[in-house]
Amino acid sequence: MTHDPMTEQAAAYALNAMSEQERTEFEAHLETCPECQHVLADLQEGAALLGRAEAGDVPELFRRRVLNAIADEPQEPATSVEAAAAVRPPWRTRITGIAAVLVAVMATVAVVAxxxxxxxxxxxxxxxxxxxxxxxxxxxxxxxxxxxxxxxxxxxxxxxxxxxxxxxxxxxxxxxxxxxxxxxxxxxxxxxxxxxxxxxxxxxxxxxxxxxxxxxxxxxxxxxxxxxxxxxxxxx
Incomplete structure (x- = not known):
């Protein structure tokens, strides 16, 4: 695995949007990659921040835009598990829709204290x-x-x-x-x-x-x- 494309995979991991095989492979990579460990920690913090929005930690304006972005993600038609596994691209090249939204949020919200x-x-x-x-x-x-x-x-x-x-x-x-x-x-x-x-x-x-x-x-x-x-x- 190269380091460059790992941000989306880290976001998918943070959102529990990986299959068991994908999770196992990514965790193996994490063990020897401090850079991805740092990226994952930031993304997990961002995911937790979104989840705490009711407590006022995330502006409703940003939360609404994230939810709208998720709703706008194209939905694939239902299919069997076997068929889905056959056509699903490898996680190295797939950018999970919701994970991509989280990556966008992390890049979007500049917090100035x-x-x-x-x-x-x-x-x-x-x-x-x-x-x-x-x-x-x-x-x-x-x-x-x-x-x-x-x-x-x-x-x-x-x-x-x-x-x-x-x-x-x-x-x-x-x-x-x-x-x-x-x-x-x-x-x-x-x-x-x-x-x-x-x-x-x-x-x-x-x-x-x-x-x-x-x-x-x-x-x-x-x-x-x-x-x-x-x-x-x-x-x-």
Whole structure:
């Protein structure tokens, strides 16, 4: 076995989507491949994270997209076990549909933590005083971006979740702003390959009336240098 094509097999293993023969063969490979052991650990963590979505650890926005992707997988007509075994391609070249979805999720969700105190996105979302507001693109952004901004005073933290975010160049970044009587700079972030991002911020909006997101030079700016592309009005 070569190492290059093993990510999909590791995902299939993490989701228990292998036959006994495939599982045995993959486990034999795992014994001598630290790289695949590391990949498998990450994928098992991702699978467990999706399973804990009801506890608030995974944004519903991402969970919904995963479920939709699974539902969109083409279904093969029912056939006998013998016939299926005869036509089923070897696991070295087969990319199991659901496993491929998990691999996509792992590549899609870029989690950016700006916290120093260990508060998680789940902590903020499940807080009794959590406030959730929808974000929306401004006319300056033509992409169909959706998401939420959640904050909790008891947790002293906020979570920004976005999907459909266009990629930016290596010399640019998205930046969050709290807009009130003054404009305060906050976290910078870039989307993953699937154009989704989750940012945990170690503060709440305070007196800000809205949040705004702009594209800034890499490293961020002290004040916005481009028009606001995404915004959300905050509860007073």
């Amino acid at each position: 700006a916290l120093t105190g260990g508060t998680t996105a789940g902590d903020v979302r499940t807080a009794a005083d959590a406030v959730v507001v929808a974000v929306a693109p401004t006319p300056d952004l033509t992409a169909e971006v959706d998401g939420t901004f959640t904050y909790s005073e008891t947790e002293s933290a906020s979570v920004l979740t976005l999907a459909g975010l266009p990629a930016v160049g290596d010399d640019a970044t998205y930046q969050l702003w709290f807009v009130g009587e003054v404009i305060e700079a906050s976290a910078t972030f870039t989307p993953g390959d699937g154009n989704a991002v989750e940012v945990v911020i170690d503060r709440t909006p305070g007196d800000a009336g809205l949040i705004g997101i702009t594209v800034e030079p890499s490293g961020g700016s002290l004040q916005p240098t481009t028009p606001i592309l995404i915004t959300a009005e905050l509860d007073a």
